[in-house]
Amino acid sequence: MQFGEVDIDGSLVASHSSVSEDIIVVNNGCLCCTVRGDLVKMLLKLVKEKQDKFDHIVIETTGLAKPAPVIETFCSDELVSRYLKLDGVVTLVDSKHAMQHLNEVKPRFVVNEAVEQVAYADRIIFNKIDLVSEAELEVLTKKIKHINGLAQIKLAKFGSVDMDFVLGVGGYDLERFDSEAHLDSSCSVTHQHEAGHGHHTGHHHDHAHDSAVSSVSIVSEGTLDLDEFDDWLERLIEEKGEDLYRMKGILSVSDSDQRYVFQGVHSTLDGCPGKTWGPNEKRINKLVFIGRNLDEFSLRKGFKGCLA
Numbered sequence: 001m002q003f004g005e006v007d008i009d010g011s012l013v014a015s016h017s018s019v020s021e022d023i024i025v026v027n028n029g030c031l032c033c034t035v036r037g038d039l040v041k042m043l044l045k046l047v048k049e050k051q052d053k054f055d056h057i058v059i060e061t062t063g064l065a066k067p068a069p070v071i072e073t074f075c076s077d078e079l080v081s082r083y084l085k086l087d088g089v090v091t092l093v094d095s096k097h098a099m100q101h102l103n104e105v106k107p108r109f110v111v112n113e114a115v116e117q118v119a120y121a122d123r124i125i126f127n128k129i130d131l132v133s134e135a136e137l138e139v140l141t142k143k144i145k146h147i148n149g150l151a152q153i154k155l156a157k158f159g160s161v162d163m164d165f166v167l168g169v170g171g172y173d174l175e176r177f178d179s180e181a182h183l184d185s186s187c188s189v190t191h192q193h194e195a196g197h198g199h200h201t202g203h204h205h206d207h208a209h210d211s212a213v214s215s216v217s218i219v220s221e222g223t224l225d226l227d228e229f230d231d232w233l234e235r236l237i238e239e240k241g242e243d244l245y246r247m248k249g250i251l252s253v254s255d256s257d258q259r260y261v262f263q264g265v266h267s268t269l270d271g272c273p274g275k276t277w278g279p280n281e282k283r284i285n286k287l288v289f290i291g292r293n294l295d296e297f298s299l300r301k302g303f304k305g306c307l308a
């Protein structure tokens, strides 16, 4: 399924495809609505007509699409979420040109879609690595991990990656998340402002300051009061829900032998008890927040305030 004004890829893929997959082009949706009405319609049509005939639906957006409305379609639309589950967001990065797009400063209220597409990803493929030096790749990796410390990254040439890397991602699956625990604590690199954006004063916070999209990771031993934590998260979402793109965490909570796992997109939160802690296992809390203008200091302080 593709979003786009002009469907060139669709016909190219179709002419090369001997398999029976359907390619559906969705090109009349508004790129900035919060839930994609056109997508809802198409997904429900697929469910109705072919429910038992597919394992996955792969949606390819145009390079200009904002990922949030597509993601929220799966969280917010009651019918869609009844029949379909969002598996994950995969972002293909052109290693040669990505930096230029990530650094592009957009006009007021205009988001940088390259930054958004990295920020919301569960998996990131750095493609065209044959066209860049190791040093360039290192700088790009640093930049991308700064934006998204949660996604797994793979390097590729001509888009060649294992299918398992892009299908069956389980990016929104609390159980998978619990057992895999891909929280890269080395990615807590917020507050390193990009060149040219060093001055980060209050008056900048009212517009889409894209270099301000970053990850904050908290890795900390200790036990949390779950009620306090819930209250804190709720307050956070109320105040900053729009700026909080993704959050995930594995928590050690008092009066429980089980981990508590949670994940969220903006103001949609989902949490449940997870695996039991081992008898000699260190109970370490791991949380990652990805969002715009995140205040690392106050996130850490808020978290500490919930420790029992």
Ligand SMILES: Nc1nc2c(ncn2[C@@H]2O[C@H](COP(=O)(O)OP(=O)(O)OP(=O)(O)O)[C@@H](O)[C@H]2O)c(=O)[nH]1
Binding pocket: 009, 063, 094, 127, 128, 129, 130, 131, 156, 157, 158, 159
């Ligand atoms: N050297 C090199 N060229 C590549 C690689 N992957 C794709 N290309 C070439 O890059 C050109 C443009 O392809 P892409 O950048 O993949 O285009 P695309 O992503 O389909 O374009 P949109 O979907 O319209 O954004 C084609 O000529 C590809 O053959 C790679 O890993 N290395």
